[in-house]
Amino acid sequence: MQPDIVPCNQSETAEHQNDQYHCFPGLESRQPGCRRTDTDGSPFWRGRFLDLAVTPAVGAVTGGPTFREAHLIMEMFRNSGLVTSLDLVELNPFLNERGRTAVLQVDLVARLMGRRIIDRPTRSYKAMQEKLNIVPFVSVDHMMKLVLATGVERFLIELAAYIEEDFRRWESFDKTPRVASHSAEGVIELMPTSDGETYGFKYVNGHPKNTRSGRQTVTAFGVLADVGNGYPMLLTEMTILTALRTAAMSAVAAKYLAPKGARIMAMIGNGAQSEFQAIAFKAILGVDKLRLYDIDPSATARCQKNLAGMGFEIKACSSSQEAVEGAEIITTVTADKQNATILTDNMVGPGIHINAVGGDCPGKTELHHDILLRSDIFVEYPPQTRIEGEIQQLDPDHPVIELWQVIAGKALGRTGERQITLFDSVGFAIEDFSALRYVRDRLKETRLYEELDLLADPDEPRDLFGMILRAAKAAPVAAKAGAL
Amino acid sequence: MQPDIVPCNQSETAEHQNDQYHCFPGLESRQPGCRRTDTDGSPFWRGRFLDLAVTPAVGAVTGGPTFREAHLIMEMFRNSGLVTSLDLVELNPFLNERGRTAVLQVDLVARLMGRRIIDRPTRSYKAMQEKLNIVPFVSVDHMMKLVLATGVERFLIELAAYIEEDFRRWESFDKTPRVASHSAEGVIELMPTSDGETYGFKYVNGHPKNTRSGRQTVTAFGVLADVGNGYPMLLTEMTILTALRTAAMSAVAAKYLAPKGARIMAMIGNGAQSEFQAIAFKAILGVDKLRLYDIDPSATARCQKNLAGMGFEIKACSSSQEAVEGAEIITTVTADKQNATILTDNMVGPGIHINAVGGDCPGKTELHHDILLRSDIFVEYPPQTRIEGEIQQLDPDHPVIELWQVIAGKALGRTGERQITLFDSVGFAIEDFSALRYVRDRLKETRLYEELDLLADPDEPRDLFGMILRAAKAAPVAAKAGAL
Numbered sequence: 001m002q003p004d005i006v007p008c009n010q011s012e013t014a015e016h017q018n019d020q021y022h023c024f025p026g027l028e029s030r031q032p033g034c035r036r037t038d039t040d041g042s043p044f045w046r047g048r049f050l051d052l053a054v055t056p057a058v059g060a061v062t063g064g065p066t067f068r069e070a071h072l073i074m075e076m077f078r079n080s081g082l083v084t085s086l087d088l089v090e091l092n093p094f095l096n097e098r099g100r101t102a103v104l105q106v107d108l109v110a111r112l113m114g115r116r117i118i119d120r121p122t123r124s125y126k127a128m129q130e131k132l133n134i135v136p137f138v139s140v141d142h143m144m145k146l147v148l149a150t151g152v153e154r155f156l157i158e159l160a161a162y163i164e165e166d167f168r169r170w171e172s173f174d175k176t177p178r179v180a181s182h183s184a185e186g187v188i189e190l191m192p193t194s195d196g197e198t199y200g201f202k203y204v205n206g207h208p209k210n211t212r213s214g215r216q217t218v219t220a221f222g223v224l225a226d227v228g229n230g231y232p233m234l235l236t237e238m239t240i241l242t243a244l245r246t247a248a249m250s251a252v253a254a255k256y257l258a259p260k261g262a263r264i265m266a267m268i269g270n271g272a273q274s275e276f277q278a279i280a281f282k283a284i285l286g287v288d289k290l291r292l293y294d295i296d297p298s299a300t301a302r303c304q305k306n307l308a309g310m311g312f313e314i315k316a317c318s319s320s321q322e323a324v325e326g327a328e329i330i331t332t333v334t335a336d337k338q339n340a341t342i343l344t345d346n347m348v349g350p351g352i353h354i355n356a357v358g359g360d361c362p363g364k365t366e367l368h369h370d371i372l373l374r375s376d377i378f379v380e381y382p383p384q385t386r387i388e389g390e391i392q393q394l395d396p397d398h399p400v401i402e403l404w405q406v407i408a409g410k411a412l413g414r415t416g417e418r419q420i421t422l423f424d425s426v427g428f429a430i431e432d433f434s435a436l437r438y439v440r441d442r443l444k445e446t447r448l449y450e451e452l453d454l455l456a457d458p459d460e461p462r463d464l465f466g467m468i469l470r471a472a473k474a475a476p477v478a479a480k481a482g483a484l
Numbered sequence: 485m486q487p488d489i490v491p492c493n494q495s496e497t498a499e500h501q502n503d504q505y506h507c508f509p510g511l512e513s514r515q516p517g518c519r520r521t522d523t524d525g526s527p528f529w530r531g532r533f534l535d536l537a538v539t540p541a542v543g544a545v546t547g548g549p550t551f552r553e554a555h556l557i558m559e560m561f562r563n564s565g566l567v568t569s570l571d572l573v574e575l576n577p578f579l580n581e582r583g584r585t586a587v588l589q590v591d592l593v594a595r596l597m598g599r600r601i602i603d604r605p606t607r608s609y610k611a612m613q614e615k616l617n618i619v620p621f622v623s624v625d626h627m628m629k630l631v632l633a634t635g636v637e638r639f640l641i642e643l644a645a646y647i648e649e650d651f652r653r654w655e656s657f658d659k660t661p662r663v664a665s666h667s668a669e670g671v672i673e674l675m676p677t678s679d680g681e682t683y684g685f686k687y688v689n690g691h692p693k694n695t696r697s698g699r700q701t702v703t704a705f706g707v708l709a710d711v712g713n714g715y716p717m718l719l720t721e722m723t724i725l726t727a728l729r730t731a732a733m734s735a736v737a738a739k740y741l742a743p744k745g746a747r748i749m750a751m752i753g754n755g756a757q758s759e760f761q762a763i764a765f766k767a768i769l770g771v772d773k774l775r776l777y778d779i780d781p782s783a784t785a786r787c788q789k790n791l792a793g794m795g796f797e798i799k800a801c802s803s804s805q806e807a808v809e810g811a812e813i814i815t816t817v818t819a820d821k822q823n824a825t826i827l828t829d830n831m832v833g834p835g836i837h838i839n840a841v842g843g844d845c846p847g848k849t850e851l852h853h854d855i856l857l858r859s860d861i862f863v864e865y866p867p868q869t870r871i872e873g874e875i876q877q878l879d880p881d882h883p884v885i886e887l888w889q890v891i892a893g894k895a896l897g898r899t900g901e902r903q904i905t906l907f908d909s910v911g912f913a914i915e916d917f918s919a920l921r922y923v924r925d926r927l928k929e930t931r932l933y934e935e936l937d938l939l940a941d942p943d944e945p946r947d948l949f950g951m952i953l954r955a956a957k958a959a960p961v962a963a964k965a966g967a968l
Contacts, residue, residue, distance in 0.1 A: 132699060140937050140939065144951070144952050147952055148952065148956050152952070179660065183678075183680065183711045183712075186713075186714050188683050188714050190663065194672075196667065201674060203716070205714020206714065210713050210945070215941075221939075228667075228669050228691075229670075229697065230689020231689070232705070237937075239939060240940050271946045272949070275949035302944075302947060306949050454624065455624065455703045456624045458700075461694070461700055461701070462755045462783065462786075463790075464723070464724065464756040464757075464760075465727075465759035465760060468631055469790060471629070472632050
């Protein structure tokens with residue numbers, strides 16, 4: 001939406017404080033002296049554009065106010081009593097995807113008028129929710145369609161917003177290390193978590209030799225369930241979704257840790273995760289210069305080809321040394337299951353942010369030990385990262401900072417220009433939970449799911465056997481064959 | 485099949501030893517002196533009938549040789565060189581369900597001739613296995629159809645055979661206590677296990693208040709996966725399947741623990757699990773006299789109605805005291821989540837087998853403490869049962885016997901006529917694993933599943949992003965909308 005509506009004095013500095021909307025003193029106190037006028041004398045709000053995560057429309061930029069903040073602004077406008085008229089403009093109806101910006105406009109205007117809008121999901125979604133046996137299922141095909149209909153950038157931005165929201169309320173989650181079943185060939189893991197209202201888990205495998213038989217090294221699916229009644233409410237593929245959430249997570253961390261205004265990223269390892277990383281860093285941080293390196297030049301070529309036409313300036317490098325030259329962010333995302341040294345100490349200059357994605361299980365690391373000693377290390381969940389992350393190379397009491405504390409404003413992220421920051425990413429259940437939540441919320445407005453007959457729902461809850469007997473009547477042939 | 489084919493002297497005693505087929509000395513040594521002839525002078529094998537689990541055909545009885553044993557017998561026949569001719573008869577083609585007995589006959593004859601038959605699943609199942617993205621899914625509807633097409637009794641008998649098989653190789657499983665997420669309303673659990681080749685887990689909730697909103701107290705689904713590549717190979721509803729496996733498990737335990745020839749069972753608690761228990765005990769032990777009691781007479785009435793015409797003599801009782809009169813087996817399967825006393829000490833006479841199904845989580849027990857002290861207690865997995873079972877009332881070091889040891893012949897089951905045996909059943913992951921395995925094996929011969937597009941399968945395993953790009957080309961509308 002175009003918020004060219006209402007007067008306001010907005011302080012850029014105060015905006016980044018916690019109670020940032022005390023920066024609208026003119027509205028709060030109704031003192032006319034605080035009002036400002038545009039050049040033509042009419043009152044104006046030089047409003048920051050909404051965040052892209054809120055709506056993909058014109059008037060949305062990365063880092064703009066969130067949905068909740070926009071609501072707060074509207075509430076203050078209302079409380080100010082200064083709003084006398086309102087023009088609503090949609091400059092580019094083409095971007096009003098499935099009525100999304102229109103819905104947002106109505107919602108914000110309602111708030112401005114002191115009213116609330118009731119959420120009305122599509123008829124099919126609502127009807128499905130009333131069928132107790134049905135669980136919506138998002139197949140691989142539907143997930144791709146959801147990503148494409150949303151746009152990869154917007155998907156990553158919105159997903160990042162869900163991750164940030166959940167990291168902010170980190171303390172309200174049940175946290176368990178993943179439940180792993182190891183074998184010679186790989187590992188199968190269950191990653192459960194719960195916020196007390198919703199429960200989620202991901203099934204994920206890691207089998208490095210799978211590519212030899214044309215299979216994925218990592219596949220995954222996930223389930224979201226209602227803590228109140230234990231009923232699953234979403235089953236979805238998560239191979240693609242995990243790639244997206246890993247990239248969104250990296251970009252969220254970099255938002256707090258990378259040098260301000262960083263635009264140049266080296267990416268060492270150009271496999272399945274690389275394009276997602278690149279797009280996430282572009283969408284969320286504005287990184288648009290990539291320096292790629294992979295021991296397999298064909299991987300670099302494919303990554304470069306896949307990213308063509310997306311606004312990147314890409315350089316394929318012939319060594320990791322060359323790739324890191326001039327880079328402000330270094331992303332390592334290699335796949336070999338071994339203690340490798342993708343980065344040596346001399347390659348990391350002051351001020352760099354390292355996004356270490358590839359080292360994510362016992363015996364699999366990417367960075368030289370000495371880099372870790374020079375870095376401030378940020379992690380998701382220390383008990384898990386100390387086993388699986390780069391810091392498995394360090395003493396078990398080596399100081400680390402929990403990323404959620406940075407996001408929640410309880411710890412500092414980047415504090416200086418020469419500081420080396422390291423996000424030792426291994427992937428935690430709460431990120432999958434955010435991703436599941438995001439997909440579930442998106443289903444309300446799309447038809448991109450199937451209905452899965454997953455839960456037995458007898459007419460009388462205690463008569464499970466009677467349900468089978470009644471099914472026999474409905475299918476007399478089977479019953480007649482002496483089956484019962 | 486009718487194994488009226490070949491001569492053999494079979495010792496009933498030796499048959500129950502480990503290397504039982506050394507009991508065919510005539511075959512092993514080819515000494516003509518060991519041959520026996522029928523009354524008409526022709527050679528014969530007074531072969532034991534095959535186990536019902538192997539085939540539902542005429543010539544199959546519970547406890548007969550298993551599939552593997554039948555193969556071993558054929559192999560020895562072959563080695564003996566004594567087989568000169570063979571008649572194959574199918575007395576009742578009506579029972580040759582979907583060619584099952586025919587396939588078995590061919591298979592055994594092949595072995596007799598020193599050949600192997602290659603397993604050829606139905607074309608649709610085979611085609612599906614070649615699609616890497618597809619996981620077969622058994623919905624509630626398909627599960628009911630599978631149960632009906634199989635027949636509840638046969639389903640329980642075959643499932644029991646799978647459970648026995650897995651209990652016999654108990655030591656080869658990874659065993660973890662379930663991973664539970666508790667809330668005020670109930671619990672959500674993940675129950676994983678693996679035998680090193682196959683991995684399985686069940687998702688199951690327990691929410692006692694659910695019936696108020698027309699929902700099931702317990703719902704479940706499960707997944708089987710290949711340990712070698714981590715790919716899921718079956719997703720199935722498990723609400724119905726869990727009811728079946730719980731009943732099959734109880735009957736397997738009773739097979740080893742109940743008084744020989746027991747036919748009278750008291751069943752206290754006549755809810756969703758009761759009919760399954762009754763049918764399992766009839767199919768596997770021959771129990772055909774039921775004495776029912778429930779605090780809710782309508783539950784008893786429904787159970788009695790559902791079991792009508794299935795060959796039971798049923799008495800609805802007005803108290804649990806009345807129900808246990810004359811019973812040789814007492815099954816307690818009540819639902820209240822509390823420390824209840826369904827059975828008091830005076831109600832349990834000598835020689836009884838107690839099948840305690842209902843007490844299955846902390847704070848939920850059914851038996852008076854004193855009964856436990858008089859009983860020999862058999863459990864599935866002690867670390868779990870001590871928390872969840874009846875024995876949570878006892879000292880943590882109170883002696884118990886692991887049921888698998890009884891089944892594997894490493895411990896004694898019932899040893900005397902006056903002994904009180906108690907199976908303190910709580911349900912363990914390996915039983916779900918057996919149930920998943922059984923359903924998976926049945927899919928090879930049925931079409932009772934859907935194909936779920938659950939796993940991303942890019943043409944080039946490392947090009948996940950490229951797969952999305954190609955999907956965009958296939959769905960140009962979404963891509964055109966500025967989505968990528």
